[in-house]
Amino acid sequence: MSRVIKYNVAIREALAEEMERDSTVFMMGEDIGVMGGVFGMTRGLYDRFGKQRVIDTPISETMIVGAGVGAALTGCRPIVELQYADFVAVAMDEIYNRAAKWRYMHGGRQNVPLTIIAPEGAVGGVGPEHSQCPEALFWSCAGLHVVTPATPADAKGLLKSAIRSNDPVLFLPHKGLAALQGEVPDGEYFVPLGKANTVRKGKHLTIVAWSAMLHKALKAADVLAEKGIEAEVIDPRGIRPFDFDAVVESVSRTGRLVLAHEAPVRGGPGSEVAAVIAERALHYLEAPIMRVGAPDIPVPQSVYLERMVVPRMEEILAAAEKICAELV
Amino acid sequence: MSRVIKYNVAIREALAEEMERDSTVFMMGEDIGVMGGVFGMTRGLYDRFGKQRVIDTPISETMIVGAGVGAALTGCRPIVELQYADFVAVAMDEIYNRAAKWRYMHGGRQNVPLTIIAPEGAVGGVGPEHSQCPEALFWSCAGLHVVTPATPADAKGLLKSAIRSNDPVLFLPHKGLAALQGEVPDGEYFVPLGKANTVRKGKHLTIVAWSAMLHKALKAADVLAEKGIEAEVIDPRGIRPFDFDAVVESVSRTGRLVLAHEAPVRGGPGSEVAAVIAERALHYLEAPIMRVGAPDIPVPQSVYLERMVVPRMEEILAAAEKICAELV
Amino acid sequence: MAETAQDKRLDFYEAMQRCALWEMRLLQMVEEGQVSGFYHSGRGQEGVQVGAVLALKPQDYLLYGHRGCGYQITRGVPLDAMFSDFLGHIEGPTRGLGAGTIHIASPELGILGQAGGVGGTYALAVGAALSARQRGTDQVALCMFGEGTANRGTFHEAANAAGVWKLPVVWLCENNGWAISASFRETTAAERIADRAIGYGMPGIVVDGQDPVAVNAAVSEAVERARNGGGPTLIEALTARLRGHYEGDAQRYRAKDEIETLKRERDPIVLLANVLLEEKLATQETLDGIQARVAQEVDAAAKRALQGTKPTRDRIFQYVYAEDHTP
């Protein structure tokens, strides 16, 4: 059985269920208390769990993440929030070098069951430092898991897995999906970290699309279907761990690959995937690997120009049509 | 005419020449003054240019880079040093969001002629947070240039170009090359940012190798030559801007590509190159694109284990031989 | 004899009105959907912004806060250019790229800009002051920020450097008691932000931010000390945020009557008007006259700005680099 709820509500459910279940789970972040978060993600939790478990912090991102690590090392299962995913840069040392490497460099005697929530994506005029999708910065971050939920079901299931994980997880919901409605299973469930989701089956080409781009990819697949091209659409659900096998398997059948993400193409999440496919599945490829993403520029503040930067459904379509030209 | 000097001396020459020439050039960083830097890169500059132009800073990396941006906006041409390249994570916001985006987001009314020097690489037991090669973190960093000199000549020529550039440049010398001897042209010269260097010509395969790995790639090419395989070896000299044309042109002749860097393969500098080649030059490829780099783990502190992590010449050789199997 | 802050009160009044009336017109544009709602109203903080900015000399540098546009307006960015920026028109300082919150720079006016990550400008102020010293000028850098932003580590690193190098920086904290929904007391351990000054070897001063005269005097003194080699100062101006953090903020975290009381008792424009009237430095007609004149100025500027031009797509690719290095 299932219900239809919003992405944001799904996130709140995951948080509430885990806090209810485990008293060592607590949250901290900027404006997550009475205000319920600037995107409403924690609304109601302060009233329900109180000030001691839903903690408003100072504007101190290195402290927020670092204290998360410290609490995780000492018997808690903290959830910390960076108000915008762009601020991973502010706490980069704490994420990349502290949370991710602590266990390894101290000989595996401690765990770091930390969840870092950081809403990402462009949502209409918040500018170059409040609109980024920074997941690709963590491709090289051994020790960390990184997930990007595209649906309410995944938002809830991945977040619950993140909180239960004994390793640090960077959970990057997309701000633009906050109000997205979707089916969510009844009762407790988990979506495993690092397992891709084949959202649509198809035999002519594979589209791997992250987060908000998944929905544009599905629309593109609809249009392609009308032209007789059957696209398989895969949501990788993040980047670490990455389900390369699922993509290789798909490409082995389709021979064509489009990678679609909101971050710039240059240095975006797609490059590592393209590189792996170019090594592991080159012989299956019947056409160049195409990447769809933003141009190699910052996101302008002006909504008018921002719209020209965030990749659109049409660009996925064009990339797909280009490499499927001989099929139609 | 040319001379043979050390990599470190080449860096000092570049710094001294530019400071001599332009009084708005100054340096700041930790222990760069009387001590001459923990790697000796600034030795002698304090005596020559004085305390006001070779400034020892507090242990304050966000200030070091941020103040560099501020000075660059106001008529100076600052050179700032992060003692270890790993500390780009400490000042990530200042590099990724401040230095790189300031010009764009303020409408192009100001320039940011800032050089950030950050020595990288594993050199024997300095551990997971003092051994990294972080260049790939900046693949997506529009607004920044990123260079990785492999020879004394490039160290000097690239650094002089960096200092003269009106845009911010992240200059990443390799700590392990400090004592490397090499020919350097007499008189003033520059190596342009973003121009690859074809160090060795060959027709069977292309090896793109960054920084310290260049020398291992050249050794591998020697061994390959004995087996009748002629490797073309390209030093891309950095990642932004990247000379994709040079690599595409080479691969169009060789049909085979190995990418070699000290950073982990996963999320390393090679992935973006592989992705671009898999789009732009797929039809030339006669074999999978191979990447050689460290495994997907932090660098252990123990020298004994570190040696098992830093990629060796033999791994380049093995990768090359694998994709050249049918040639011999 | 040097003009003192006392004599400038009518100028302060006019300048504050200009900030407030410009903002009022901007909020109308927000309401009409011409401008995005990510605007942080400066209503209530005009006293600090006007008093401080007018303490600078033309050659000085300004790194402003995100609260309203009193800083840039008072420093002399034309009102129509300010509107144009928010409208995303090419006539604005960011030439169409910016819009919404503010990344307005004006090298001619020494306005260096603002970071999206709050607390991103502290170190830039250190750099600007250091640059002045390197170039042998007498420029001073004024860096303004909210009390919430004072808890960022970047402040610590920058303040210490400015202190130890005795740099010409004036740190000015606009303490309005709120950082979005976080109250000063619940997020800040210091009794006063100014108490942190001693830890950076500089004087720490608290001033009434609703009194532009007091702010102007305090900042002027700090600016002159900085200019004369006396090093930095940390000033904390106690002020009030009369609207939400941004437009549309329901402010459930704030007691209902707090804002009403503040509006009644702590509006810097009303307060100064009362003083001017009481001390008979102006009649109500004079004040009304000023207001009407500024309102007209604002209106005319808005009209001009609204006729501006949106950029074309190529704009998004411009200004990333100063030089083209495409190989």
Place this chain on the structure above:
Amino acid sequence: MAETAQDKRLDFYEAMQRCALWEMRLLQMVEEGQVSGFYHSGRGQEGVQVGAVLALKPQDYLLYGHRGCGYQITRGVPLDAMFSDFLGHIEGPTRGLGAGTIHIASPELGILGQAGGVGGTYALAVGAALSARQRGTDQVALCMFGEGTANRGTFHEAANAAGVWKLPVVWLCENNGWAISASFRETTAAERIADRAIGYGMPGIVVDGQDPVAVNAAVSEAVERARNGGGPTLIEALTARLRGHYEGDAQRYRAKDEIETLKRERDPIVLLANVLLEEKLATQETLDGIQARVAQEVDAAAKRALQGTKPTRDRIFQYVYAEDHTP
């Protein structure tokens, strides 16, 4: 009646000797090439480290500095395990991964570890203290760091959080006057690091770091205040670095006689020995006996450690994650 710090002086003496003698043996291993030279000698700082660590209760947390190994040794990590770690043997706490500088953690002893980026542990101390509160325990977190590291912004953010949340943290700065080649005065604007305490709403205390009795008393008081809900304290211990920043450091930046004078006048072990002799709390024989016994202990530990085992290659792939999620 509770034992006071005064009565513990012989224990302190022995503990300091243990740190110093262990290090002396380690430096021999460095010289013999068995261990890398990236070791930051703790010679001269045993007074702070012993005095502070002995103020903790078993349940407390320790985030130590990078200067020497007095912290871990005094907290009870076995001497042979300490050697093993430097030797890169699997018997060491990092099981062969660490070696050189120190990432020794011991959950049983509450030793949480150390970051390679100095100043990386401040926030972790906040987290550990917050965690104690969440779990309802009375644990205290002691966080130690150098005066140079006190200029990192991470301190500001962590100290403010600890202050405003009244967390059980004790901040202990080992001020040895040098951060590699950078002198305290030329890089730090504060007259005293302890002057920063007021900016974080906590007491700031200066103590003679060469006197373990004084350190122990100050830290004990702070620990008890923290444990009883009184919040954090910032303690600055004035101490001395008797060797280079790391082994092989030529120290050209330091006046020639500074180290000689410090060795003569500020060696905490010599100072305490003198007091013990003067106050007739021990004879020279007693002290020599302690030293000989500890030296033997150290020697035996070194022997055991040297017989240890280097890891095999698979070790580099272990411990990255607690759980395997390879799809």
